[in-house]
Amino acid sequence: MAEEKQFDLTVIGSGPGGYVASIRAAQLGLKVACIEKAPSLGGTCLRVGCIPSKALLESSAHFMFAGKQLAQHGVVVERPKLDLNRMMKRKQQTVNMLGKGVETLFKKNKVELICGTARILGSGSLEVESADNTSTLVHSKHILIATGSQPVSLPSVPFDGERIVSSAEALSFENVPEHLVVIGGGYIGLELGSVWKRLGSRVTVLEMRPQIFPGMDGETALEAQRILHRQGLEFEFGKKVTSAMRNGDQCQIALEGGDTIECSHILVAVGRKPFLEGLGLDSIGVQLDSEGKVQVSKGFETNIPGIYALGDLVSGPMLAHKAEEEAVAFAETLCGETRSVDYQHIPSVVYTHPELAMVGATEESLKEASTAYRKGVFHFRANGRARASGAVDGWVKMLADEASDQILGVHILGENAGELIHEIVVAMKFKATSQDLARICHAHPTFSETVKESALAVSDRTIHS
């Protein structure tokens, strides 16, 4: 007979959405369980997403820097050798340590972890099937689905887990691919493409559309593409893949129009879709939207009372920090507070070198909405710290409302962009104008002076350009 348990809230999935919701709800006094089917906690983000990709980006950047740039600083070392095994071990240690950290946080906050695969039976009850085939019947006043997303596959390019892969496997290649073709010029493809290029692969990016980073500020994406091209990434635009096949150690890609490309590995990075398999949502009648995501109200409740959803499987950007914001808003709302997520001010960061970070409107979206705006651009090459560091690529581009001067959007391509953007997020949250930012003292010499100067540039008052 199945063991039975009772909770106020049961969360399915321990990614940034699920574990944060579990912890916050427990802090607010609910009896909480979190169910996870994978052997370690933290979801896509920790296991095969944000964290392992950033560990490899960091390690590969050191390898490239040691080989190509150290000498410019007068530091002469022998040609660096790659120990891929050790690099992968370090990545895995980071992942394991952070996964254990979530386990510790669960214990500290008295969240009960149930290991196994959950299936919802209806409002208030679910079943968990463990790896050892035992099952648990869980009764729960509230159920939160936070099962995240999975890579979109192309039916004509079937994954084989070795040579034709998704991002999960591309984070763990045992050898440096000779020639990696990345299908898709979004952030996942370009971050992983950058890793393998730095470690010695030839990397070709195939993108159906005319630019990389679709949906981002066009001018900034184009500049990023020029810089990545200079780093050796090859780009083919307007190329639609019709099929691909593996033949031993080689792969062949067929393109619309008859062209073919030979390569050693293929990374399919054409997006992600909600992971809803095995949850039993069909049988209980949970409604999905036109994108196949779970439809929820402001309090994250689905059409079935007592069943909620958030994170990658509901509408909005598929980002870990978006899932975390939703998780806190969900838990606090459930416990009687009135909370919502400010979707206007969610920053996005691409961790290529240099980084790309943005928040708010793009120039294209302002034009489309016929919003009159002023634009200020300041280049990193005119910044003292950037010169001293040898990090002169990129710019800060600020867009402000023509009439009110309120900041509407900022796009940073440059060193530490992922950190610099948060000054802008705070400023925009408090409805700051470009003049407000321009009048704030920024320490010298810092990269953050580029932000101040871009604010000055909105009204043609830059000092250093």
Ligand code: FAD
């Ligand atoms: P997930 O993190 O996907 O977690 C869902 C969990 O649910 C999983 O652990 C899964 O095992 C579990 N689960 C599923 N079904 C069941 C079931 N039936 N029973 C029990 N458990 C179940 N985002 C950023 O913000 N910054 C980045 O730099 C970044 N880099 C990324 C790099 C890569 C290569 C990838 C793939 C993604 C990256 N992301 C990044 C996206 C980020 O990982 C996701 O947005 C985030 O993990 C979503 O969180 P989530 O809680 O919704 O779901």
